[in-house]
Amino acid sequence: MLRFLWVSVGLVLVAVAAAGAAGPDLKSEDHKTLYALGLVISQNLTTFNLNPAELEAVLAGVSDGVLKKEFKVDMQTYGPKIPALQTARAGAAAAVEKKAGQAFLDKAAAEKGATRTASGMIITTLKAGTGASPKATDRVKVHYHGTLADGTVFDSSVKRGEPIVLPLGNVIRCWTEGVQQMKVGGKSRLVCPSDIAYGDQGRPPAIKPGATLVFEVELIDIVK
Numbered sequence: 001m002l003r004f005l006w007v008s009v010g011l012v013l014v015a016v017a018a019a020g021a022a023g024p025d026l027k028s029e030d031h032k033t034l035y036a037l038g039l040v041i042s043q044n045l046t047t048f049n050l051n052p053a054e055l056e057a058v059l060a061g062v063s064d065g066v067l068k069k070e071f072k073v074d075m076q077t078y079g080p081k082i083p084a085l086q087t088a089r090a091g092a093a094a095a096v097e098k099k100a101g102q103a104f105l106d107k108a109a110a111e112k113g114a115t116r117t118a119s120g121m122i123i124t125t126l127k128a129g130t131g132a133s134p135k136a137t138d139r140v141k142v143h144y145h146g147t148l149a150d151g152t153v154f155d156s157s158v159k160r161g162e163p164i165v166l167p168l169g170n171v172i173r174c175w176t177e178g179v180q181q182m183k184v185g186g187k188s189r190l191v192c193p194s195d196i197a198y199g200d201q202g203r204p205p206a207i208k209p210g211a212t213l214v215f216e217v218e219l220i221d222i223v224k
Contacts, residue, residue, distance in 0.1 A: 046204035047090040094200040094210025101193065101212030104149040108191045108214075121174050122191040129186025132222060134168055136176055139223040141165045145216045154206040154213075165223050172197050179219060187218040 026032050050058065064071060109116045114124045134140050143163045146155040157164050168176055174192035182188050192213045194200070202209035 043205045047086055047093070047202070047209065049089050049093055090202070090209045091200050093208065094194065094202070097208050097210035097212075098194055101149055101210065104212055105191060105193055117177065119173065119177060119196050120193040121178055121196060123178050123181060124189040125182075125186065126189055126216065127185075127187040127218075129183030129219060131184025131186075131219075133183050134180055134219070134222045136169045136180060139165055139167050140179060140219060141221040141223055142179070143218040143220060147214045148207070149212045149214065163220055174213070175215070175217075178215075179217060182217070182219045184219050184221055187216065190215045190217060 026035055045058070048054070060072075063069070105120070105122060108114060108122045108124075111124065114122050116122050141163050142165075143157050144155075145153070145158045147153050153159070168179055172192065173196035174190055177196070178188065178190040178192075192215065194202075194210045194212060197213045198207055198209075198211065200209050202211055207213070
């Protein structure tokens with residue numbers, strides 16, 4: 001994590017230096033591309049949940065680093081604290097998201113045909129399959145549509161128009177558990193609490209820490 005963070009910070013320094021030289025008008029294609037680079041890099045800072053004052057502190061550090069000014073803090077002391085701060089901020093954000101997600105999970109569990117498993121996953125059969133059920137060691141061919149609790153689509157093979165083949169033992173636990181309960185030809189709705197999805201880390205910016213996820217999964221085949 002620390003290595004990844006330093007790479008991200010290094011990219012931020014480059015982007016800010018370039019943007020500072022180019023100015024804010026974004027008239028050229030290069031300037032627009034550099035601005036887009038800044039937006040991409042900013043996604044690596046999502047888990048810090050920075051407020052305006054904190055962002056100002058980050059930018060002050062960027063400026064001092066780019067312009068080779070005297071550092072205002074000892075990096076040997078404060079550099080190692082960065083991952084801990086990131087983890088703490090992500091955990092706090094996850095707690096808020098989980099609280100909201102719990103109400104969604106309880107509502108989903110009360111719907112007709114829904115079953116809540118011991119892991120907390122809620123599965124509803126939308127179309128019964130007639131084929132075999134896969135094992136956790138199998139590769140499966142599926143179509144899926146993934147949304148957040150508010151209905152926002154974050155990933156969808158259906159939208160791409162192309163099924164995907166994946167190893168069932170190398171996906172989130174909710175999928176590993178849920179797809180094993182399906183039969184080929186069937187379609188199910190999986191509501192996944194964060195503990196068996198992407199946890200307190202999430203997958204920013206699309207999936208927040210602690211997010212509850214919803215998947216509609218069609219099991220097309222077990223790939224031999």
